[in-house]
Amino acid sequence: xxxxxxxxxxxxxxxxxxxxxxxxxxxxxxxxxxxxxxxxxxxxxxxxxxxxxxxxxxxxxxxxxxxxxxxxxxxxxxxxxxxxxxxxxxxxxxxxxxxxxxxxxxxxxxxxxxxxxxxxxxxxxxxxxxxxxxxxxxxxxxxxxxxxxxxxxxxxxxxxxxxxxxxxxxxxxxxxxxxxxxxxxxxxxxxxxxxxxxxxxxxxxxxxxxxxxxxxxxxxxxxx
Amino acid sequence: xxxxxxxxxxxxxxxxxxxxxxxxxxxxxxxxxxxxxxxxxxxxxxxxxxxxxxxxxxxxxxxxxxxxxxxxxxxxxxxxxxxxxxxxxxxxxxxxxxxxxxxxxxxxxxxxxxxxxxxxxxxxxxxxxxxxxxxxxxxxxxxxxxxxxxxxxxxxxxxxxxxxxxxxxxxxxxxxxxxxxxxxxxxxxxxxxxxxxxxxxxxxxxxxxxxxxxxxxxxxxxxxxxxxxxxxxxxxxx
Amino acid sequence: xxxxxxxxxxxxxxxxxxxxxxxxxxxxxxxxxxxxxxxxxxxxxxxxxxxxxxxxxxxxxxxxxxxxxxxxxxxxxxxxxxxxxxxxxxxxxxxxxxxxxxxxxxxxxxxxxxxxxxxxxxxxxxxxxxxxxxxxxxxxxxxxxxxxxxxxxxxxxxxxxxxxxxxxxxxxxxxxxxxxxxxxxxxxxxxxxxxxxxxxxxxxxxxxxxxxxxxxxxxxxxxxxxxxxxxxxxxxx
Numbered sequence: 001x002x003x004x005x006x007x008x009x010x011x012x013x014x015x016x017x018x019x020x021x022x023x024x025x026x027x028x029x030x031x032x033x034x035x036x037x038x039x040x041x042x043x044x045x046x047x048x049x050x051x052x053x054x055x056x057x058x059x060x061x062x063x064x065x066x067x068x069x070x071x072x073x074x075x076x077x078x079x080x081x082x083x084x085x086x087x088x089x090x091x092x093x094x095x096x097x098x099x100x101x102x103x104x105x106x107x108x109x110x111x112x113x114x115x116x117x118x119x120x121x122x123x124x125x126x127x128x129x130x131x132x133x134x135x136x137x138x139x140x141x142x143x144x145x146x147x148x149x150x151x152x153x154x155x156x157x158x159x160x161x162x163x164x165x166x167x168x169x170x171x172x173x174x175x176x177x178x179x180x181x182x183x184x185x186x187x188x189x190x191x192x193x194x195x196x197x198x199x200x201x202x203x204x205x206x207x208x209x210x211x212x213x214x215x216x217x218x219x220x221x222x223x224x
Numbered sequence: 225x226x227x228x229x230x231x232x233x234x235x236x237x238x239x240x241x242x243x244x245x246x247x248x249x250x251x252x253x254x255x256x257x258x259x260x261x262x263x264x265x266x267x268x269x270x271x272x273x274x275x276x277x278x279x280x281x282x283x284x285x286x287x288x289x290x291x292x293x294x295x296x297x298x299x300x301x302x303x304x305x306x307x308x309x310x311x312x313x314x315x316x317x318x319x320x321x322x323x324x325x326x327x328x329x330x331x332x333x334x335x336x337x338x339x340x341x342x343x344x345x346x347x348x349x350x351x352x353x354x355x356x357x358x359x360x361x362x363x364x365x366x367x368x369x370x371x372x373x374x375x376x377x378x379x380x381x382x383x384x385x386x387x388x389x390x391x392x393x394x395x396x397x398x399x400x401x402x403x404x405x406x407x408x409x410x411x412x413x414x415x416x417x418x419x420x421x422x423x424x425x426x427x428x429x430x431x432x433x434x435x436x437x438x439x440x441x442x443x444x445x446x447x448x449x450x451x452x453x454x455x456x457x458x459x460x461x462x
Numbered sequence: 463x464x465x466x467x468x469x470x471x472x473x474x475x476x477x478x479x480x481x482x483x484x485x486x487x488x489x490x491x492x493x494x495x496x497x498x499x500x501x502x503x504x505x506x507x508x509x510x511x512x513x514x515x516x517x518x519x520x521x522x523x524x525x526x527x528x529x530x531x532x533x534x535x536x537x538x539x540x541x542x543x544x545x546x547x548x549x550x551x552x553x554x555x556x557x558x559x560x561x562x563x564x565x566x567x568x569x570x571x572x573x574x575x576x577x578x579x580x581x582x583x584x585x586x587x588x589x590x591x592x593x594x595x596x597x598x599x600x601x602x603x604x605x606x607x608x609x610x611x612x613x614x615x616x617x618x619x620x621x622x623x624x625x626x627x628x629x630x631x632x633x634x635x636x637x638x639x640x641x642x643x644x645x646x647x648x649x650x651x652x653x654x655x656x657x658x659x660x661x662x663x664x665x666x667x668x669x670x671x672x673x674x675x676x677x678x679x680x681x682x683x684x685x686x687x688x689x690x691x692x693x694x695x696x697x698x699x
Contacts, residue, residue: 002571009568017556020595081550084518088552089569089615090542147385154378160368167364168382171357172389175396182400202395209388217381220296223520224377300520372480454481 006091010099015106017076024072024107032065032115040122050123055184058119059177062137063144065115066108067166070148073104074156083156093219100153101214105145112137128189132196136183139203143176143210144169150214154221179203229446236439243431250276250424258421267337272421274330276429278352281323282390284433285355288316288362289387292380299377307448310376313383315440317362319433324356350397351390358386466531467494468543468618470515470650475524477510477674484510485674487524492652492667494618497645499661499682500654501690502671508654509549509623511671515652516546516621528619542570545617547625551608555597559588559607562596563614570615578614586610587636601628609637619650626660638663661687670694 018024039057044050077083077100086096116137120127127133151168155161179199186196254272261268291312299306331349332342362379369375470492477485485507492498500508513519515526517540528535528543535543546552553562560579567575583592586606591599596607605628612620620641626634641664644651655661661668665682668690678693680686 006569006571009565013554013557013561013565016561017554021556076554076556079555080553081518081548082552082554085552085554085566085611086569088517088541088544088546089566090538090571091569092538150381151378154374154381155369158368158370164364164368168361171354171361171393172385174354175389175392178396178400198399202392206392209392210385213385213388217296217384221377221381224296224299224374224380303522451481455478455483458482459476459486 002090003092003095006089007095007099007102010086010091010096011102011106014073014076014100014103018103018107024069025110027072028065028069028107028111029114031068032061032111033118035061035064036115036118036122044123047124050125051185051188051190054119054123054125054188055181055190057123058116058184059140059180061115061119062108062112062140062180063170063173063177065111066141066144066148067169069107069111070104070152071161071165073100073107073149074152077153078156083153087222093222094215097149097153097215097218101145101149104149104152105141108141108145109138112141125188127187129187129196132183132200133187135200136180136187136196136203139200139207140176140180142207143203144173146207146210146214147172150218150221153218176203176206179206229442232442232445233439236435236442239431239435239438243428243435246424246428246431250421250428253417253421253424258417259415261418264338267334270330270334272425273429274327274334275422276425277323277326277330278348279426280429280433281320281327281352281355283430284316284320284323284437285359285383285386285390287437288313288320288359289383291316292383295380296377296384299380308445310380311441311444311448312437313376313380314366314444315437317359317366317379317383318440319436320359321356321363322436323429323433324352324359327352328356345397345400347394347398347400351394354393354397355386355390358382358389362386467648468650469493469529470619470652471525471527471529472511472515473525473527475511475514475521475526477507477514477519478522483674485514485521488671488674488676489524490669490676490679492619492650494648494650495645496667497641497651497665497682498653498667498669499665499687499690500652500669500671501656501661501694502654503694506671507674508671510674512546512621512623512652512654513548516544516548517541518546518548542616543618545612545615545620547608547612547620547622549623549627551604551611553596553604553607553611556595558593558595559583559599559603559610560592562607563610566611566614570617572614572616575614582610582613585613587633602630602633605629606633609640617649620644620652622651622653624655625653626655626657634660635663658687658691661690 036057043053043057087093119125147169151165155164158164179202182194182199183196185192186194250272254269260266291309295306295309295313299309331352335344336342362382365379365382366375369378472488472490474487474489475485476483476487488511500511502508510519514521528540557565560583563579563582564575567578572578583589586609588603588606588610591603596604599607609625626637629637638660641651641653645666661682662684667682668680668686669676670678670690670693678690680690
């Protein structure tokens with residue numbers, strides 16, 4: 001019960017700071033929208049083919065903008081060494097980790113709503129299977145959030161964090177991107193023979209296993 | 225260097241000599257015993273070393289992850305074990321990267337001859353590329369993540385995450401790549417000569433990897449002991 | 463001695479940076495009710511020692527233990543009993559002083575965090591500014607917020623790194639009174655300082671660090687302070 005209260009307090013703290021400063025949502029959303037515009041100029045030569053690269057654009061945008069936000073969320077904890085105010089409190093390290101990951105995922109999803117709507121409009125994509133479309137994004141974001149939170153926390157004090165974070169996390173994200181692109185392609189009616197359910201289950205499995213491992217690692221890594 | 229140090233490096237040099245013997249035998253078997261593959265011709269022969277490196281890269285990576293597990297689970301209780309685990313971690317990671325370079329050079333050479341393109345997203349080759357990139361990230365973390373010790377801990381965590389990651393990457397690229405022709409070793413190495421050459425190559429590359437890991441490990445241990453000596457001097461002087 | 467009393471045991475603690483020691487074999491035990499000043503020149507290891515005691519950093523050798531009576535505390539007990547005020551104040555700049563203290567109360571599982579935060583805010587003299595974000599505060603006010611954090615956390619052992627930083631003269635007097643009072647209430651207090659007057663005013667015991675080594679363990683008061691600072695000043699001349 002105490003741990004639940006602590007978890008909620010940390011999440012609420014992050015939301016409160018964000019709605020006061022709006023710095024993460026404002027900057028990452030704007031960044032994501034600009035990425036979409038750039039992609040439009042880079043790829044939109046033949047609108048008939050937009051279903052081919054649409055899924056890729058969705059996931060590359062999600063990946064890039066999320067990584068930027070992940071570094072930002074821990075800038076807040078770096079200032080005044082605040083992450084250690086959490087870690088030195090009686091809260092279990094796993095509570096701290098899950099709360100930060102929750103805030104991380106919430107901000108990523110909020111940023112992605114306008115971004116993805118814009119992609120659908122700009123590239124004239126029609127979602128034929130909304131459940132799979134949303135499901136892949138939800139499950140994918142959990143995966144990005146867990147791994148990203150773990151390493152963003154570890155690299156918080158590193159001078160090289162802006163480049164180290166993607167360096168470390170992107171190899172781990174490759175299967176998430178592959179699965180996400182497949183499901184998204186099916187969900188916008190691209191003519192490929194794929195069973196989205198297999199990939200959704202794959203993403204759910206990834207989330208579960210990485211949740212267990214990242215939670216177990218966080219407390220040990222941060223004190224190493 | 226003291227007696228123990230000399231003994232330890234002697235094991236490394238011994239391993240190197242044995243590895244050289246195996247690799248020479250492997251080369252002989254590859255070119256003079258194994259028959260030429262019917263479809264691919266002589267270019268298929270690079271396969272023996274390509275696969276030999278890839279298999280050993282995965283083995284070395286597994287050891288690196290186990291060392292990471294030991295480092296993070298008992299590192300704060302037994303510092304001496306942590307030092308050994310950390311030395312194994314850096315040695316295996318560096319040798320793994322070296323093997324990865326071999327895999328990623330021989331792969332395209334073969335692909336060029338077999339399919340006419342330098343790069344093919346063949347699932348196993350793709351998996352090798354991803355593992356190679358993970359190793360590079362591991363070394364980058366050790367070098368740049370912060371203080372020496374903190375970087376080591378973070379890198380150890382990455383190597384542990386590598387275990388489930390390899391499983392998921394394997395599944396994903398396998399289903400994703402899909403369409404490429406399955407290469408000879410699925411159909412099997414039909415001829416006994418091929419099997420001999422393959423066995424010798426894998427064993428030779430394994431011994432070579434073991435020798436390199438061992439030598440790198442002893443160097444790292446020496447470095448740790450040197451640090452400890454400096455600290456001891458500093459402790460007595462201060 | 464009271465069997466339930468808290469003690470902080472530091473046993474041959476060493477901390478290494480590269481090939482040099484920041485702390486060498488530091489051992490001592492502090493009991494409930496003691497107010498301990500840690501003095502030494504810049505780089506003597508005061509901050510490192512406090513951060514190891516607080517659990518912020520790990521010792522390379524030796525151990526730090528929190529015991530209650532004879533029983534060692536569990537990890538989560540240790541974290542809830544120790545309160546730390548380092549140079550990086552551990553307070554959120556984008557939260558108000560009140561929010562910081564209420565958040566601390568919840569994290570530390572205090573019974574009535576809202577009520578307690580209000581009490582603490584007036585105790586540290588921030589009642590009028592309680593609803594401004596800490597970023598808009600002066601350093602002294604931020605320091606008061608951080609002190610309030612310790613009070614709101616209900617910690618039984620306070621570890622403070624140069625706590626008078628940024629405080630004006632009356633603030634400093636108030637702080638020293640506060641620390642002495644915590645000792646009388648049975649808490650452990652350890653603070654680092656460069657000012658003999660602070661040792662004199664609050665400390666019941668002085669530890670002198672030089673080059674990472676504990677070179678003296680003296681009683682507090684005017685005499686102890688004088689002896690300690692003659693060691694600090696004469697240490698390497």
